[in-house]
Amino acid sequence: MGYLKYVRKAWKKPKESNPELWRERLLQWRREPVTIRIERPTRIDRARSLGYRAKKGFVIVRQRVSRGGRMREQFKSGRRSKARRRVKIVGVSYKQVAEQRAAKKFTNCEVLNSYWVAQDGKSYWYEIILVERDSPELLAMKEYKWVGKPEHKGRVFRGLTSSGKKSRGLRRKGKGAEKARPSQRAKKRLMK
Secondary structure, X not given: OOOHHHHHHHOOOHHHHOHHHHHHHHHHHHHOOXXXXXXXXXXXXXXXXXXXXXXXXXXXXXXXXXXXXXXXXXXXOOOOHHHXXXXXXXXXXXXXXXXXXXXXXXXXXXXEEEEEEEEOOOEEEEEEEEEEOOOHHXXXXXXXXXXXXXXXXXXXXXXXXXXXXXXXXXXXXXXXXXXXXXXXXXXXXXXX
């Protein structure tokens, strides 16, 4: 186990364990671009447990997501009362939104997983682990060979990452989860 045990313990309450570092990081990250590639993960314990390895083909991206609800664009003309809603029901978590935005920037990569690093009153920050699809180093590794296959292309946009499966209700099985499978679209079709 070694040092990662202590790193994990410090990240349980990061604001209390090192308040100066927490403040410095937030001040710096607020000034940075929304999507930024970083050299190494901030939370090495979490990154390694989610599949990150310090090898060629692995990319770490820090993504900022604005907090609060989502709104549709303002109406230019009148609407009937049924079509008057402006609040957008996204149906996905902030984490999944962050993964999708990172994947749009790095088009040659696939999202492996992601984890929370910070939040304040306005934003959430997540670090996304991306893997290059055509990296020969990755394709040579047995546990990451699947990334190069065409059926895994765009997996984040189809809700196939960990946070995507959670949003789709696929963490549950059995009673109470009858309508979660095979998919939400199929469930709606069956209900008609």
